[in-house]
Structure formats: structure tokens, C-alpha cells
Amino acid sequence: MPHNISLITTIAAALGAGLLFGYIATRLKLPALVGYLAAGIIIGPATPGYVADAALAGQLAEIGVMLMMFGVGLHFSLEDLWDVRKVALPGAILQIAVATALGMALAHYWGWTIGGGLVFGLALSVASTVVLLRALEERGILDSFNGRIAVGWLVVEDLVTVLMLVLLPALASSLGGAPLDGAHGSDDGNIWLTLALTLGQVGAFIVLMLVVGRKLFPWILWQVARTGSRELFTLCVIAAAVGIAYASTHYFGVSFALGSFFAGMVLRESALAHRAAEESLPLRDAFAVLFFVSVGMLFEPSVLTEQPLKLLAVVAIVVVGKSVAAFLLVLLLRYPAKTALMVSASLAQIGEFSFILAALGISLKLMPEEGQSLILAGAIISIALNPVVFLVTKPLERWLSKNLDLAARFDRSPDPLAELPMTTPHEHLRGQVVLVGYGRVGRKIAAVLKEKGISYVVAEQNREVVDQLRKDGVPAVAGNAGEPAVLIQAHIAHAAMLVIATPDTFHVRAMIETARALNPGIKTVVRTHNDAEADLLRNERAGEIFMGEQELAKGMTAYVLDNLDKSHKSHAH
Numbered sequence: 001m002p003h004n005i006s007l008i009t010t011i012a013a014a015l016g017a018g019l020l021f022g023y024i025a026t027r028l029k030l031p032a033l034v035g036y037l038a039a040g041i042i043i044g045p046a047t048p049g050y051v052a053d054a055a056l057a058g059q060l061a062e063i064g065v066m067l068m069m070f071g072v073g074l075h076f077s078l079e080d081l082w083d084v085r086k087v088a089l090p091g092a093i094l095q096i097a098v099a100t101a102l103g104m105a106l107a108h109y110w111g112w113t114i115g116g117g118l119v120f121g122l123a124l125s126v127a128s129t130v131v132l133l134r135a136l137e138e139r140g141i142l143d144s145f146n147g148r149i150a151v152g153w154l155v156v157e158d159l160v161t162v163l164m165l166v167l168l169p170a171l172a173s174s175l176g177g178a179p180l181d182g183a184h185g186s187d188d189g190n191i192w193l194t195l196a197l198t199l200g201q202v203g204a205f206i207v208l209m210l211v212v213g214r215k216l217f218p219w220i221l222w223q224v225a226r227t228g229s230r231e232l233f234t235l236c237v238i239a240a241a242v243g244i245a246y247a248s249t250h251y252f253g254v255s256f257a258l259g260s261f262f263a264g265m266v267l268r269e270s271a272l273a274h275r276a277a278e279e280s281l282p283l284r285d286a287f288a289v290l291f292f293v294s295v296g297m298l299f300e301p302s303v304l305t306e307q308p309l310k311l312l313a314v315v316a317i318v319v320v321g322k323s324v325a326a327f328l329l330v331l332l333l334r335y336p337a338k339t340a341l342m343v344s345a346s347l348a349q350i351g352e353f354s355f356i357l358a359a360l361g362i363s364l365k366l367m368p369e370e371g372q373s374l375i376l377a378g379a380i381i382s383i384a385l386n387p388v389v390f391l392v393t394k395p396l397e398r399w400l401s402k403n404l405d406l407a408a409r410f411d412r413s414p415d416p417l418a419e420l421p422m423t424t425p426h427e428h429l430r431g432q433v434v435l436v437g438y439g440r441v442g443r444k445i446a447a448v449l450k451e452k453g454i455s456y457v458v459a460e461q462n463r464e465v466v467d468q469l470r471k472d473g474v475p476a477v478a479g480n481a482g483e484p485a486v487l488i489q490a491h492i493a494h495a496a497m498l499v500i501a502t503p504d505t506f507h508v509r510a511m512i513e514t515a516r517a518l519n520p521g522i523k524t525v526v527r528t529h530n531d532a533e534a535d536l537l538r539n540e541r542a543g544e545i546f547m548g549e550q551e552l553a554k555g556m557t558a559y560v561l562d563n564l565d566k567s568h569k570s571h572a573h
Contacts, residue, residue, distance in 0.1 A: 006056060007053075
């Protein structure tokens with residue numbers, strides 16, 4: 001009996017080509033995402049040879065969007081965002097506004113409509129979460145303070161984008177486009193009624209998810225977990241992601257992206273959230289590949305030769321315009337220049353949300369199809385250039401380190417938190433512990449020091465944390481302890497010990513050199529997770545070094561041996 005296997009053919013071609021070109025991209029030290037986009041171009045209609053089914057690829061891409069947004073929701077932490085809210089929230093919103101304005105100005109110059117310029121500008125303003133997370137992981141700074149700022153910034157960008165995905169269909173008619181089927185249009189001219197209806201539906205969905213979903217779905221997950229079946233658990237997670245996404249669109253008229261994002265958020269309330277993320281990761285990765293391949297199929301290579309100046313302008317906005325805007329905004333928010341450099345490098349690319357916005361803009365007839373090709377080409381080029389941008393920040397950081405007066409002018413002079421209060425008792429500033437970093441490890445160390453009545457001064461980059469510590473009566477100074485001025489403010493010259501509890505090991509040697517130059521007899525304690533870094537620090541006699549995994553293994557082994565010894569003695573008696 002004959003049957004159609006176009007779905008199987010499309011999946012096989014997409015995954016096979018994605019594997020091949022993803023491998024080539026990684027061998028060339030490029031993100032695998034570049035290879036997936038290239039695979040889509042190869043099996044798309046713009047190149048000779050086999051052409052995959054674009055309609056089926058589009059539906060597979062929708063599933064990819066659902067699962068990617070589900071993953072974002074699973075990792076979305078209000079607590080993490082709250083810690084960096086004073087820089088991530090205003091910074092991301094202002095940076096989106098600046099980049100969108102640049103994109104709209106460019107689109108206006110090309111003769112596009114306001115709606116087309118808005119979609120185009122928004123697509124250029126949002127960076128790729130996938131690219132950012134992988135870049136931070138490769139550099140070992142994902143858990144550092146600067147890494148948390150970059151991730152928080154991206155979370156705010158994602159939320160703004162999700163909101164625009166909800167509002168654009170409702171505003172399409174007013175912006176010169178056509179609403180999607182089932183979306184409320186604004187043909188009657190009453191844009192406020194349109195917004196009220198749309199936001200009402202979204203609000204009803206969010207309330208339902210936060211009130212009912214956050215209790216119901218984690219409970220269902222627990223019931224399935226108790227069966228002991230790994231297959232059922234994975235099925236439950238995926239069914240929740242896709243099912244909630246579909247229901248949100250069918251019953252509430254909101255996007256697949258928003259529905260799956262909230263599916264991840266409500267499941268994050270469960271203690272099984274980490275397992276849910278791990279179990280669903282392979283399927284999420286596979287469909288993410290299909291998403292990027294399907295996006296590549298839409299690319300028109302002719303844009304490289306027919307519109308090189310337009311493409312150059314797009315790349316300039318993404319790589320230069322966004323980065324400069326982010327750099328200046330972080331400085332204006334009184335954060336160190338090195339933090340500004342890292343954040344600006346992280347945002348110098350666009351990715352998955354840009355593709356989703358571009359596809360929506362085309363379907364709403366807001367943006368011309370050449371806009372999608374320019375966005376795709378800009379994404380491929382900016383993602384390929386992103387490792388280079390990160391490399392450029394290193395000599396800039398070294399230059400700032402050599403020009404301390406210039407760095408201090410950016411980082412410290414206008415900041416009252418950069419100097420220890422004059423009211424700090426002098427007895428707390430002699431023989432004290434200087435504690436660098438007040439994260440999960442630093443807090444535990446500080447609690448023990450306080451319990452033992454040992455004086456300490458905290459050096460922490462997060463200004464909100466420093467502000468709260470001072471309110472609690474703890475001496476604290478804001479800034480990067482790799483800068484001599486920060487340790488001087490912490491009175492390192494009279495300290496008994498320097499404890500470096502931050503996971504950011506990039507500036508550790510500078511901290512130790514400064515401490516020993518000002519206080520030759522000081523003892524140092526360092527935390528690291530990197531074997532190579534630990535070996536290097538040992539060679540430089542950096543003091544006591546604690547490796548996270550090794551110390552955990554020692555503690556667990558000691559407990560096991562102690563209890564086995566007690567057990568053997570009881571049996572002997």
C-alpha cells in the first residue's frame with residue numbers, strides 16, 4: 001500500500017545535514033548553530049539538489065519553538081532576575097529601545113512601513129539565548145556575577161519579545177498589516193479595545209497557569225515520577241510542554257511561545273524541575289536543530305550579492321550599535337567597565353527570537369520578505385563573529401587594567417558604594433577577613449564568621465547585595481576585587497586573611513598579587529572549579545585552594561568511612 005514519507009524524508013535530511021554542517025562549524029571554532037542554518041540553506045529551495053518540504057519543516061519548527069521556550073521557562077528564576085534587576089531590567093529595556101529605533105530608522109530610509117520597521121528593529125534588538133549560554137559556559141563565567149547580569153538581561157529581552165509576539169497580531173491592522181486567523185484585529189479603529197481583548201485573554205491564561213497550573217502540573221509530574229518509569233516521566237514533561245502550548249493558542253489565542261514558556265515556569269515549581277530539564281534536553285536539542293534548519297531554508301543567498309550594503313548596515317547595528325548602547329548603559333548604571341564589556345560582547349548577535357519575530361512579521365504582512373533574508377544573513381554573520389567579539393574584549397580589559405585612572409573614572413568616582421563608610425568601626429578593620437564574593441558559598445562562610453565573632457569585610461560586584469549588607473550592618477564595598485582600589489577600600493593592608501569565594505577565577509591572580517603587595521604576610525584561600533586554574537594557582541603559591549568536586553568527595557568519603565567504622569565497631573561488640 002503506497003504511503004507518503006515526506007515527513008520522514010524531511011526529518012532525515014534536516015538532522016543529517018544539521019549533523020554534518022554542525023560538525024564542520026564546530027571544527028572551524030564556530031557555534032554549531034551556524035552549521036544548522038547552513039544545512040537549511042543547502043536543503044532549501046535557494047540551492048540546487050534535494051529540496052525539503054517547507055510546509056512540514058515549518059510545523060517541525062513550531063515544535064522546536066515550543067520546546068525551546070519550554071526550556072527557557074524551566075530555567076527562568078525570579079530570584080536570579082531579582083538579584084540583578086537594577087541593571088538587567090532598565091538596561092535590557094533601554095537597549096531594546098535603542099536597537100529598535102536604529103532598525104526602524106534604517107527601514108524608514110529603505111521606504112518600509114512603520115509596522116515593517118518595528119518588526120525589523122525588534123528582531124535586531126534581541127540576542128540569542130542559546131548562543132549566549134554556550135559562550136558563557138565555554139568561558140567558565142556562567143555562574144559569575146557578570147554572567148548572571150548577561151543572563152538576566154537576556155531573560156528580560158525574552159519576556160519583552162514574548163509580549164510583542166502576543167501584541168503584534170492584535171496591532172497588525174493598525175500598523176499596516178493583516179491580523180492572523182483568530183487574532184483580534186483593529187479594523188474598527190479602536191486600538192484600545194483590541195489591546196484590552198488581547199491582554200484580557202493573555203491575563204486569563206497567565207492567572208490560570210499561576211493559580212491552577214503551578215499546583216496541578218507539578219502534582220501530576222510527581223504522580224508520574226512515582227511510577228518509576230523514565231519513559232512516562234519524559235512523556236509527561238513533553239506532553240505538558242506541547243499540550244499547554246497548543247491549548248494556550250486554541251483557547252486563549254496566545255502564541256505557542258508564550259504557552260510553552262509558562263509550561264516551563266509552572267513545572268519549575270516542582271522539586272523535579274531539574275530532572276525534567278535533563279530528561280527533555282535531548283528532544284529539545286533535536287527539535288532546536290530542526291528549527292534552525294527550517295529557518296535556514298527560508299534564506300535567500302542572493303541577498304549577499306544583491307544587497308551587500310543593506311546587509312552591512314544590519315550587521316553594523318547588531319554587532320556595533322547594540323554593543324555600544326549596552327556598554328554605555330551599563331556604565332551609566334554605575335557598573336564596572338569590565339562588566340560593560342562582557343555584557344556588550346554577549347549581546348553582539350541575534351538568533352532564535354529574531355527568526356520568530358521575522359516569521360510573524362511576514363505572516364502578518366508587516367515586513368517585506370527581503371527583511372527576513374537580511375535578518376537571517378545578519379544572524380549567521382553576527383553569530384559567526386561573536387567569538388571574535390569576545391576575543392576583542394580581552395585586550396580592552398588589559399588596556400583598562402593598565403590605565404587604572406581611566407577605569408576608576410568609569411567604575412568608582414560617582415559611586416558611594418565603592419568606598420567603605422567612614423562610620424565603620426576601626427576594630428573591624430584590623431585582623432579581619434576580606435571576603436570576595438557573597439554568593440551561595442560566600443554567604444555560608446560569612447554566617448560562620450559572624451557566629452564565631454570574627455570581623456570581616458565583603459567585596460562584591462553586585463551593588464544591590466552591597467547596599468543590603470550595609471543596611472544589615474556588615475562592612476561591604478562594591479566593585480571588582482581584581483582592581484587594587486577595591487581591596488584597598490576593604491583595608492587589605494591590615495587584614496589577616498583573603499578569602500576568594502567567587503566562581504569568577506579570571507581576576508584571582510590579580511587579587512592575590514595586590515593583597516601580597518600591600519600585606520606580605522596575608523594568608524589566602526581560593527575557590528575554583530577548574531583543574532587547570534588550580535594547577536596554575538598552586539605553581540604560583542596562591543595559598544589554600546579548594547576544588548568544589550574534590551571537597552565534596554572528601555566530605556562524603558569522610559562521612560562514609562566514619563559511619564562504616566562505627567558500624568564495624570558495633571558489630572564487633
